[in-house]
Amino acid sequence: MKKIWILFLLMMTVLSVGAQSLLPVPEWTNTPAILKGQIIGYEKNTPEMRVQTFAYMPYDDLGTITAQIHEDGSFRMEVPMYATRQGQYFRIGPWYGILVLTAGDSVSATLDLKSGMPEVEYSLECRGPLAELNNELTRSSTLEIIQNSYLRANLNKVSPMSPADFYDSVRKYYHELALQVDSMDLKPITKEWLRLNFQSDMLDVLLLPEKMVNTENLGADFLRRVTSEVGGNTLMQAYTAQLPTVVNRYEYAYSNDSLFVDQIQQTWDALSARGCNQDIMVDSMNQMGWRYTFSLFGGEDGVIQNAIRGNYYSEILDQDIPLSGKDLKSLLQLENASIRNYFLKKNERLKQTLEERKRNKQYVFQETTAKESEKFLAEITKKYAGQVILIDFWGTWCGPCRQAIKDFKENHEKLSQKGMVTIYVTDGRSPETVWKNMATGMSGAHYRIEETLSNEIFTQYGLTGWPSYLIIDKNGHLIYKKTAFHEDEMVETILRAIDEDVKK
Numbered sequence: 001m002k003k004i005w006i007l008f009l010l011m012m013t014v015l016s017v018g019a020q021s022l023l024p025v026p027e028w029t030n031t032p033a034i035l036k037g038q039i040i041g042y043e044k045n046t047p048e049m050r051v052q053t054f055a056y057m058p059y060d061d062l063g064t065i066t067a068q069i070h071e072d073g074s075f076r077m078e079v080p081m082y083a084t085r086q087g088q089y090f091r092i093g094p095w096y097g098i099l100v101l102t103a104g105d106s107v108s109a110t111l112d113l114k115s116g117m118p119e120v121e122y123s124l125e126c127r128g129p130l131a132e133l134n135n136e137l138t139r140s141s142t143l144e145i146i147q148n149s150y151l152r153a154n155l156n157k158v159s160p161m162s163p164a165d166f167y168d169s170v171r172k173y174y175h176e177l178a179l180q181v182d183s184m185d186l187k188p189i190t191k192e193w194l195r196l197n198f199q200s201d202m203l204d205v206l207l208l209p210e211k212m213v214n215t216e217n218l219g220a221d222f223l224r225r226v227t228s229e230v231g232g233n234t235l236m237q238a239y240t241a242q243l244p245t246v247v248n249r250y251e252y253a254y255s256n257d258s259l260f261v262d263q264i265q266q267t268w269d270a271l272s273a274r275g276c277n278q279d280i281m282v283d284s285m286n287q288m289g290w291r292y293t294f295s296l297f298g299g300e301d302g303v304i305q306n307a308i309r310g311n312y313y314s315e316i317l318d319q320d321i322p323l324s325g326k327d328l329k330s331l332l333q334l335e336n337a338s339i340r341n342y343f344l345k346k347n348e349r350l351k352q353t354l355e356e357r358k359r360n361k362q363y364v365f366q367e368t369t370a371k372e373s374e375k376f377l378a379e380i381t382k383k384y385a386g387q388v389i390l391i392d393f394w395g396t397w398c399g400p401c402r403q404a405i406k407d408f409k410e411n412h413e414k415l416s417q418k419g420m421v422t423i424y425v426t427d428g429r430s431p432e433t434v435w436k437n438m439a440t441g442m443s444g445a446h447y448r449i450e451e452t453l454s455n456e457i458f459t460q461y462g463l464t465g466w467p468s469y470l471i472i473d474k475n476g477h478l479i480y481k482k483t484a485f486h487e488d489e490m491v492e493t494i495l496r497a498i499d500e501d502v503k504k
Contacts, residue, residue, distance in 0.1 A: 028082065033102055035109060053088055100137070107134065109124055112125070148177070162215075199232055246304070320354065387421045
């Protein structure tokens with residue numbers, strides 16, 4: 001009886017957010033917002049003096065956006081928005097946290113590094129829409145409970161539980177946090193925001209339990225229970241900045257149902273045996289996954305469902321492939337006008353960009369006959385003897401590779417101007433047409449090699465995944481080899497190699 005009573009209280013807590021909301025209900029939009037302000041005590045050469053946002057949409061990843069900071073510490077940034085009101089992660093100098101923005105309006109944030117206030121590490125004052133909420137979100141006590149709300153680290157210390165015990169433990173944890181928030185000296189609007197944040201965290205943990213449950217098959221019944229009792233299929237989740245994470249969890253929720261995963265594999269094998277085109281096979285898998293996920297919500301229309309459909313178009317365009325006639329037809333049938341128009345415009349921009357790239361010719365496609373790793377590396381670097389060379393092993397299919405190339409763009413341009421040469425290497429897992437489209441936006445020499453050769457190179461240099469990097473100095477010495485993108489480390493190594501002959 002006690003457990004039932006706790007669950008009832010939890011459900012009432014979540015439901016009360018929508019019933020007596022102090023936060024205006026957001027709508028879909030493509031109208032940006034503005035974040036502007038000043039860092040008092042700004043010091044130009046301090047590494048942490050950056051103003052950035054991480055522009056994740058539920059249906060697209062725009063990467064990191066960085067604002068220019070002027071000598072007086074002032075800055076201004078246009079922030080893409082998918083909702084009329086939306087939480088967004090920001091880094092403003094040494095401060096890091098969430099601010100809630102309003103589409104078509106501006107929030108002004110002043111970070112005072114000279115205030116010397118004893119009760120907070122940094123004083124960040126916000127003005128503009130929802131200033132009352134934003135100012136409380138910047139308080140150290142609020143930041144602390146936001147950090148504590150993510151319980152994965154705590155539950156990971158517990159032995160794997162049954163799905164039922166896991167579910168109850170998660171709900172109990174957030175119920176206790178909600179009671180803690182109720183006792184805090186916070187305005188009602190902030191308490192409502194925190195409850196929404198707890199709801200997002202619950203969905204994140206419950207939909208991706210990892211090693212916290214003692215079975216590999218949670219099954220559809222567990223996922224339906226999470227969906228019906230925790231909820232989250234609403235744009236109110238946009239306030240917490242976690243809607244993209246919730247959408248991602250739902251898009252692959254079926255992976256927690258091993259019986260359904262077996263069905264997908266069987267269907268894939270059957271289509272493959274019939275000699276079906278891979279595009280047809282991938283489309284079939286998408287349709288199966290969507291039907292499963294949408295069944296958890298009891299229908300095909302909703303915030304999560306719309307975002308999942310949008311992700312399909314995003315994945316195509318992120319490979320620098322314009323939408324086909326078939327894809328455009330399906331996009332035009334999408335009922336959500338905001339998402340539909342977003343991808344129609346993105347598709348047109350991509351087509352224009354591809355034409356501009358082909359005219360600029362900042363890339364060059366190279367071929368090699370080398371079959372061994374040492375001969376291949378000697379061949380591709382010989383042309384650039386006496387220069388610092390960055391070799392970037394990437395794949396069109398590799399999300400972290402593509403993101404690293406985007407994030408490295410600014411430093412790549414600066415280092416290239418100083419004399420760095422870049423050689424991009426992929427293998428047969430990158431479809432040739434996709435590879436050539438994407439390569440036109442990456443200044444440097446491009447190679448597409450056999451998979452057996454890339455495997456040999458990775459083994460020889462101890463590289464364990466994609467992306468991976470090699471850096472060669474002016475004397476032809478290998479001075480850096482590492483898997484995963486570590487920008488600061490790479491920039492430091494390259495600059496040192498450009499400035500002097502590094503021998504190792």
